[in-house]
Amino acid sequence: MASVKNNYQFEDLLDKHQLKKTAPRLRVLSMMYSKNTATSQPDLESVMNDIDRVTLYRILNVFEEKGIIHKVFDLNGTANYAVCHSDCGANHHHDEHLHFNCTGCKNVYCLNELTLPAITLPAGFRAEDFTLYASGLCPRCDKKNPARA
Amino acid sequence: MASVKNNYQFEDLLDKHQLKKTAPRLRVLSMMYSKNTATSQPDLESVMNDIDRVTLYRILNVFEEKGIIHKVFDLNGTANYAVCHSDCGANHHHDEHLHFNCTGCKNVYCLNELTLPAITLPAGFRAEDFTLYASGLCPRCDKKNPARA
DNA sequence: TAGTAAATGCAACAATATTTCATTTGTAAA
């Protein structure tokens, strides 16, 4: 999970990427850093309902280009966005961690602390990036689940 | 890769799942079994251009429900469909294999022969399914690539 | 504080996902 940051740090972050420090961007950053799950654009829209849909779309795009956030698709194929953890740079992400898709609350967790084991590909394939998806129940939903073993 | 099947086997397959043996369904089956990559709906549409878009949509949906095919999202979040390999049943898929997304030809390969190493999740998470995604160049595109190491 | 480039908001458009319903087709029973 990303460390909590204050507003000055968000401004620095925008500065670092040569992005203007605008109110919508700061609000998106503060919202995303306060969560430990990825957020879908529809969700973002309903929380930030006074920010235009297109503005949000463009903010997410530019943040992704700069490597501030990354996009992850959930089981239904809807895009979710989460803050990048480590060494993501412009146009080059290293999301080699586990994305956990809870079938209960539908949240997507980025479990950065988990390192992928080495994978050997069939001959001829040259992989540059790996992402592991898991689905199941998150701790909170698992506790609520009466049928748990 | 799935073994090639003939039309009688496709009819049996539909029978087995209590689906009527209609021409569109048989054509979709025969097309998908003949490929070793996943196919996007737009691609399917252009090949099967006399089958209605909505019909195709519903065929894919019902095949997925029954566990005949499974859906996999490529790097752009577009759904691709591929025949299920092993023990997928109705509403329960076990796609614990590698999905390889070629950044060259954009094809999605289901590398069934590859078994995932065991993954230990953080405490509290209860996973039911794993899917590993890799992106890079497939053998064909890697050969064409002049910049290869 | 004025000038400029970037960012926003709005409108419009494109592509895709989904529902409704009349018609056709496959299948099981008469």
Add this chain to the structure above:
DNA sequence: TTTACAAATGAAATATTGTTGCATTTACTA
């Protein structure tokens, strides 16, 4: 074989999401 029914198809229509163009506003630089 024919009939009857349920299921599947195709066409139209709607909903949702992704994307672009442009006028206005805003943040930064000199």
